[in-house]
Amino acid sequence: xxxxxxxxxxxxxxxxxxxxxxxxxxxxxxxxxxxxxxxxxxxxxxxxxxxxxxxxxxxxxxxxxxxxxxxxxxxxxxxxxxxxxxxxxxxxxxxxxxxxxxxxxxxxxxxxxxxxxxxxxxxxxxxxxxxxxxxxxxxxxxxxxxxxxxxxxxxxxxxxxxxxxxxxxxxxxxxxxxxxxxxxxxxxxxxxxxxxxxxxxxxxxxxxxxxxxxxxxxxxxxxxxxxxxxxxxxxxxxxxxxxxxxxxxxxxxxxxxxxxxxxxxxxxxxxxxxxxxxxxxxxxxxxxxxxxxxxxxxxxxxxxxxxxxxxxxxxxxxxxxxxxxxxxxxxxxxxxxxxxxxxxxxxxxxxxxxxxxxxxxxxxxxxxxxxxxxxxxxxxxxxxxxxxxxxxxxxxx
Amino acid sequence: xxxxxxxxxxxxxxxxxxxxxxxxxxxxxxxxxxxxxxxxxxxxxxxxxxxxxxxxxxxxxxxxxxxxxxxxxxxxxxxxxxxxxxxxxxxxxxxxxxxxxxxxxxxxxxxxxxxxxxxxxxxxxxxxxxxxxxxxxxxxxxxxxxxxxxxxxxxxxxxxxxxxxxxxxxxxxxxxxxxxxxxxxxxxxxxxxxxxxxxxxxxxxxxxxxxxxxxxxxxxxxxxxxxxxxxxxxxxxxxxxxxxxxxxxxxxxxxxxx
Numbered sequence: 336x337x338x339x340x341x342x343x344x345x346x347x348x349x350x351x352x353x354x355x356x357x358x359x360x361x362x363x364x365x366x367x368x369x370x371x372x373x374x375x376x377x378x379x380x381x382x383x384x385x386x387x388x389x390x391x392x393x394x395x396x397x398x399x400x401x402x403x404x405x406x407x408x409x410x411x412x413x414x415x416x417x418x419x420x421x422x423x424x425x426x427x428x429x430x431x432x433x434x435x436x437x438x439x440x441x442x443x444x445x446x447x448x449x450x451x452x453x454x455x456x457x458x459x460x461x462x463x464x465x466x467x468x469x470x471x472x473x474x475x476x477x478x479x480x481x482x483x484x485x486x487x488x489x490x491x492x493x494x495x496x497x498x499x500x501x502x503x504x505x506x507x508x509x510x511x512x513x514x515x516x517x518x519x520x521x522x523x524x525x526x527x528x529x530x531x532x533x534x535x536x537x538x539x540x541x542x543x544x545x546x547x548x549x550x551x552x553x554x555x556x557x558x559x560x561x562x563x564x565x566x567x568x569x570x571x572x573x574x575x576x577x578x579x580x581x582x583x584x585x586x587x588x589x590x591x592x593x594x595x596x597x598x599x600x601x602x603x604x605x606x607x608x609x610x611x612x613x614x615x616x617x618x619x620x621x622x623x624x625x626x627x628x629x630x631x632x633x634x635x636x637x638x639x640x641x642x643x644x645x646x647x648x649x650x651x652x653x654x655x656x657x658x659x660x661x662x663x664x665x666x667x668x669x670x671x672x673x674x675x676x677x678x679x680x681x682x683x684x685x686x687x688x689x690x691x692x693x694x695x696x697x698x699x700x701x702x703x704x705x706x707x708x709x710x711x712x713x714x715x716x717x718x719x720x721x722x723x724x725x726x727x728x729x730x731x732x
Numbered sequence: 733x734x735x736x737x738x739x740x741x742x743x744x745x746x747x748x749x750x751x752x753x754x755x756x757x758x759x760x761x762x763x764x765x766x767x768x769x770x771x772x773x774x775x776x777x778x779x780x781x782x783x784x785x786x787x788x789x790x791x792x793x794x795x796x797x798x799x800x801x802x803x804x805x806x807x808x809x810x811x812x813x814x815x816x817x818x819x820x821x822x823x824x825x826x827x828x829x830x831x832x833x834x835x836x837x838x839x840x841x842x843x844x845x846x847x848x849x850x851x852x853x854x855x856x857x858x859x860x861x862x863x864x865x866x867x868x869x870x871x872x873x874x875x876x877x878x879x880x881x882x883x884x885x886x887x888x889x890x891x892x893x894x895x896x897x898x899x900x901x902x903x904x905x906x907x908x909x910x911x912x913x914x915x916x917x918x919x920x921x922x923x924x925x926x927x928x929x930x931x932x933x934x935x936x937x938x939x940x941x942x943x944x945x946x947x948x949x950x951x952x953x954x955x956x957x958x959x960x961x962x963x964x965x966x967x968x969x970x971x972x973x974x975x976x977x978x979x980x981x982x983x984x985x986x987x988x989x990x
């Protein structure tokens with residue numbers, strides 16, 4: 336399965352793909368063990384990514400982006416899996432796919448000047464603050480509040496599982512600007528949510544008073560990712576940081592999820608391809624009963640089945656990419672791709688661990704890490720259960 | 733200053749090579765191609781020399797089928813100004829025929845400096861560079877790991893690596909040809925803005941048949957075959973005297989090398 340034979344990619348996409356691969360193999364992968372172990376990646380890496388134009392692929396040239404089509408983004412995301420750090424890759428995608436495009440779409444010129452331009456350069460890092468200790472998928476009922484006071488908002492609340500949380504310069508924060516959630520407002524709660532670009536530091540470089548980063552969370556996997564708990568106590572933020580219109584935040588969040596889910600599907604497919612390639616390589620070397628285990632029919636058939644399922648998942652994902660690239664509504668296709676790829680990647684990872692036998696359970700083999708890392712995918716960016724709800728609704732059930 | 737860099741597209745080292753059924757060559761359909769790493773050093777050095785000289789023009793030249801245009805574009809994306817693609821028209825070229833074609837392209841174009849890799853990583857012949865220099869009657873230094881422009885920018889000081897950690901230092905006036913070695917520089921990546929810019933850079937198209945001037949390859953390929961699969965190793969155990977004795981016996985009787 337090569338990408339050259341897929342009609343979505345041109346010669347320029349392939350040149351870009353090779354350039355990303357080369358960067359990943361020389362600048363990222365050699366540090367993989369160190370960064371997985373230290374559970375963080377140096378902030379400077381974002382600058383290196385920025386210098387290569389990786390952080391503004393589809394964003395306008397006016398702000399330092401390259402204004403390219405979505406397939407460049409696909410090539411970038413696919414090659415990033417070769418750094419073998421799902422965690423760090425997620426950090427980057429939060430920056431490039433879940434935050435900066437939203438600022439580009441909804442932000443004022445002043446906001447773009449302050450946030451978008453340095454973000455594309457990799458000088459400033461963005462995080463997305465939606466999930467709270469009391470709720471994730473249920474965005475409509477989030478509890479962090481932003482109360483207007485003159486020209487400021489006063490923010491109170493807590494967020495958790497925030498990727499890039501401890502090092503973000505700006506957090507795209509979902510807050511309640513409408514009335515508090517009560518029995519009466521429960522049904523209409525989604526009309527009281529807004530997005531604020533929360534600066535973690537003021538112009539003088541001092542930490543925003545009232546904002547604090549709690550403990551770094553100990554996760555099952557994605558160890559190279561920066562994941563934190565954040566707390567906001569009477570944080571005073573000028574109203575110029577409101578993104579888009581007040582109380583439209585719920586729709587913005589829902590809209591934003593599409594890019595996030597699509598990029599997650601792309602990465603899941605690329606991840607499956609990589610782990611199957613690793614497994615075949617291992618299976619060719621590993622001998623049992625006098626021959627390589629890959630030559631046993633049981634593995635030939637199991638791998639043939641997995642390759643078939645991956646091919647189907649990949650094409651569904653590419654179809655969603657094609658619609659997304661052409662700006663055609665594709666909530667159903669993206670939700671389907673997210674559901675299918677995130678479930679399949681867990682199945683493939685389990686099978687690949689099995690093929691590796693005892694060594695699949697040992698950290699020296701990358702499949703051990705992958706097995707843990709991919710577990711997040713049926714949960715993050717909307718659970719499989721939520722995906723099925725959306726698909727049911729979109730299908731008119 | 734006018735700089736030429738010669739590049740070759742080669743199979744990625746991770747490729748599993750398969751031989752065509754008729755043994756006339758390798759199966760090309762599944763291969764992922766890359767720019768030979770030593771050629772990448774040549775491209776990077778061309779860019780650095782140009783930057784240090786404060787101007788000039790760098791041209792990338794490659795002989796091969798249509799797919800090599802991607803390699804040329806990659807060099808353009810890194811910052812080279814223009815490209816020349818010489819279509820191999822479905823024919824195979826040995827080092828000599830390649831050198832003749834390239835020399836005929838380079839001749840009369842007024843290049844001060846010609847950069848190439850010390851060898852390509854597919855054939856590993858390392859002959860094309862020196863042959864071109866000979867055909868053009870210009871000096872050449874291969875396996876260079878350092879290149880410094882002279883103050884008057886009319887030549888360079890080139891450091892060549894020789895066996896045993898020794899170095900030879902050459903002072904050479906242009907025009908001259910240099911074969912680049914690992915360590916000379918670290919090639920930059922083609923950035924996305926660079927790739928976008930490369931779309932509009934010119935690539936001149938030439939045909940190899942117009943440039944051979946009747947020259948014929950000196951090498952003919954009879955058939956290709958894969959090296960034999962490596963056999964399982966043999967471990968000799970026991971005391972040292974026995975091990976030494978057994979090793980000599982195996983080398984003589986089984987491997988038949990002594």
